[in-house]
Amino acid sequence: MTSEELFLQIKAKKSYLCVGLDTDIRKIPQHLMAEEDPVFAFNKAIIDATADCCVAYKPNIAFYEAQGPQGWESLRKTLNYIPDSHFTIADAKRGDIGNTSGLYARTFFDVAAAGLDFDAVTVAPYMGHDSVEPFLEYKTKWVILLALTSNPGGDDFQRLKVDDKPLYEHVLTTSQNWADSDRLMYVVGATQADALSHIRKIVPEHFLLVPGVGAQGGSLKEVSRHGMNKHCGLLVNASRSILYASSGTDFAEKAQVEARTVQEEMAHYLSEFMSPGIQ
Ligand SMILES: O=c1ccn([C@@H]2O[C@H](COP(=O)(O)O)[C@@H](O)[C@H]2O)c(=O)[nH]1
Numbered sequence: 249m250t251s252e253e254l255f256l257q258i259k260a261k262k263s264y265l266c267v268g269l270d271t272d273i274r275k276i277p278q279h280l281m282a283e284e285d286p287v288f289a290f291n292k293a294i295i296d297a298t299a300d301c302c303v304a305y306k307p308n309i310a311f312y313e314a315q316g317p318q319g320w321e322s323l324r325k326t327l328n329y330i331p332d333s334h335f336t337i338a339d340a341k342r343g344d345i346g347n348t349s350g351l352y353a354r355t356f357f358d359v360a361a362a363g364l365d366f367d368a369v370t371v372a373p374y375m376g377h378d379s380v381e382p383f384l385e386y387k388t389k390w391v392i393l394l395a396l397t398s399n400p401g402g403d404d405f406q407r408l409k410v411d412d413k414p415l416y417e418h419v420l421t422t423s424q425n426w427a428d429s430d431r432l433m434y435v436v437g438a439t440q441a442d443a444l445s446h447i448r449k450i451v452p453e454h455f456l457l458v459p460g461v462g463a464q465g466g467s468l469k470e471v472s473r474h475g476m477n478k479h480c481g482l483l484v485n486a487s488r489s490i491l492y493a494s495s496g497t498d499f500a501e502k503a504q505v506e507a508r509t510v511q512e513e514m515a516h517y518l519s520e521f522m523s524p525g526i527q
Pocket residue numbers: 268270308339396397398399435436437459460461462463464485486487488489
């Protein structure tokens with residue numbers, strides 16, 4: 249999917265919500281455990297309930313890998329079920345020496361390899377340009393580099409000063425010099441909203457993937473105020489607050505209510521903070 253197509257979806261739905269499919273087999277409502285593939289049954293119901301409210305889905309690969317071969321199969325079925333209109337992100341946080349990164353890229357981008365065809369994958373930047381290039385070789389795909397993450401330990405290294413600038417700033421500026429840097433997005437945690445205005449000056453056009461609203465307590469309003477650009481430029485992720493809004497048979501209904509509430513708030517911010525605003 250191109251960024252123009254993504255922006256069209258954002259405008260049509262008045263939403264920049266990414267639903268995180270962090271499906272924990274231990275949290276799936278009991279009645280689904282009798283299904284042949286409980287994880288897929290859960291995801292299917294969540295996708296049916298939330299597709300109108302969001303523009304992207306982000307399965308976190310850890311939740312599927314932890315289930316072994318069955319988990320990879322649930323992931324493949326889930327990805328195939330997501331409507332083509334939605335941007336898909338493999339939150340895998342990969343990155344290794346070049347030839348190994350090449351295999352990670354194949355895993356998530358080449359349908360003939362592992363049966364997966366994501367639009368984007370999250371990548372850790374700290375092994376440098378040759379660890380990221382193999383992902384960027386897929387010319388229709390996106391790489392989402394970790395810049396300033398939402399967790400408390402994110403500050404341990406990412407805000408350390410190197411040549412008077414925080415390390416995350418070097419990630420942003422150095423990666424801008426790489427080939428195909430127009431197909432980079434960046435992860436910035438919602439809990440790091442104080443840094444967003446500064447980050448926007450460094451990468452004014454790029455999309456930011458912003459996890460950390462909902463369960464982690466980040467403010468959607470502050471993220472939108474400081475992070476939005478004229479093409480919205482934000483994908484704000486919520487996982488647990490939507491997936492586990494209820495643990496009963498009404499889980500999908502409650503997930504829809506939660507996703508709709510976030511979408512309505514987003515519609516408001518698109519009018520307020522996106523210049524010239526959305527009609
Ligand atoms: O900085 C980061 C990078 C990734 N994540 C991931 O996003 C979701 C957040 O889940 P919630 O339940 O909405 O808190 C999860 O998959 C994380 O691994 C992040 O939180 N922060």
